Amino acid sequence: MVLKTSYLANHVQNLKPSGIRKFFDATAGMTDVISLGVGEPDFVTPWNVREAAILSLEDGHTSYTANAGLLELREAIAKYVDDYYCVSYDPAHEITVTVGASEAIDIALRAILDPGDEVLVVEPCFVSYAPLVTLAGGTPVIVAAEKENDFKVQARQLEDAVTERTKAIMICSPNNPTGSMLSKEEMEQVAGVAEKHDLLILSDEIYAELVYDDLYTSFAAIDGMRERTILVSGFSKDMAMTGWRLGFVCAPAEITQGMLKIHQYAIMCASTMAQYAALEGLRNGRSDMAEMRKSYRLRRNFVVESLNEMGLSCYKPEGAFYTFPNIESTGMDSESFAKRLLHEERVVVVPGNAFGDSGEGYVRCSYATSMHQLREAMKRIRHFVDNL
Numbered sequence: 001m002v003l004k005t006s007y008l009a010n011h012v013q014n015l016k017p018s019g020i021r022k023f024f025d026a027t028a029g030m031t032d033v034i035s036l037g038v039g040e041p042d043f044v045t046p047w048n049v050r051e052a053a054i055l056s057l058e059d060g061h062t063s064y065t066a067n068a069g070l071l072e073l074r075e076a077i078a079k080y081v082d083d084y085y086c087v088s089y090d091p092a093h094e095i096t097v098t099v100g101a102s103e104a105i106d107i108a109l110r111a112i113l114d115p116g117d118e119v120l121v122v123e124p125c126f127v128s129y130a131p132l133v134t135l136a137g138g139t140p141v142i143v144a145a146e147k148e149n150d151f152k153v154q155a156r157q158l159e160d161a162v163t164e165r166t167k168a169i170m171i172c173s174p175n176n177p178t179g180s181m182l183s184k185e186e187m188e189q190v191a192g193v194a195e196k197h198d199l200l201i202l203s204d205e206i207y208a209e210l211v212y213d214d215l216y217t218s219f220a221a222i223d224g225m226r227e228r229t230i231l232v233s234g235f236s237k238d239m240a241m242t243g244w245r246l247g248f249v250c251a252p253a254e255i256t257q258g259m260l261k262i263h264q265y266a267i268m269c270a271s272t273m274a275q276y277a278a279l280e281g282l283r284n285g286r287s288d289m290a291e292m293r294k295s296y297r298l299r300r301n302f303v304v305e306s307l308n309e310m311g312l313s314c315y316k317p318e319g320a321f322y323t324f325p326n327i328e329s330t331g332m333d334s335e336s337f338a339k340r341l342l343h344e345e346r347v348v349v350v351p352g353n354a355f356g357d358s359g360e361g362y363v364r365c366s367y368a369t370s371m372h373q374l375r376e377a378m379k380r381i382r383h384f385v386d387n388l
């Protein structure tokens, strides 16, 4: 029997598919493609981390863990967050191990939003933020970081967007897709807006380890902010563990208890094997971090220089592994640029508008790929631009 109506909820029907996915599907069946499109490291998870997962299986650790995650892992996360982010959290009551940073963002929003509550979402940003606010029953209010400020949101822009319904500011620094990172002073100004209007900061700090020039500051470490920050991070980027699906979220006990209620019903617990792997990574496996950072730094410098040389103006991003060159000089919009580049030169970049309207005029080029591939990609992009 043919169904006449859709069973999908209206708000799901109205969700747009991710602009990144749509673009990758276009490469199916193409050969000799160089992808600067992916948002994941080209490194394989360190061997000792992989081995720990294998050993956990050999030892028969195949059942559920506590809802919040293995206590030992939460203790190791607390130590790591204390050392690197300079904030202390109680592993028993303030840390939840999640299925990637993705789940952490989802349960954080679902735990804090009542229908109609507003969240200031700083764009350009990772594709999931606004849809997850909507799915949690809230209303995303887009605050477009300005290109004149290298896409660093200004406190006055947030101030202008606050209403009586505003509950939180959602921010990611270092940022995907722009690579921009707020300075400590800029973070303090944003914190000032949160304090003045009694807002939470939902801080996605998944790129915290991938910072190349300055020291890293966490939002939760800014004076007075620990109690109003939900700190999201994970293992995907710095430990090259995207496929393991493991992240964590640190927040004051009341918010953690709220998130845990959702997590326990929806997820139960993150993968046990992945938790044992991450535990090893936190205890012993971060020794190659400096090497990884150095390698990304070299690649960043090469890509930024090359893009600027060919007339695609590009500021030097402070973190993550993305560059965000301006392509307006080509006269094309970001989608046409990316489509033609793919078909004429077989290089994948992601149109800036996939990350919000304010990303129009830009494309995201990831440099999480080998120097050899990057050289060839830059050669092809130069050929493309020269022949326009």
Ligand code: PMP
Pocket: 039, 099, 100, 101, 102, 103, 126, 172, 175, 176, 204, 206, 233, 234, 235, 236, 242, 245, 246, 247
């Ligand atoms: N936040 C940002 C800013 C990201 O770039 C990504 C992944 N690309 C995520 C969250 C999701 O990470 P995870 O794999 O931990 O779910």
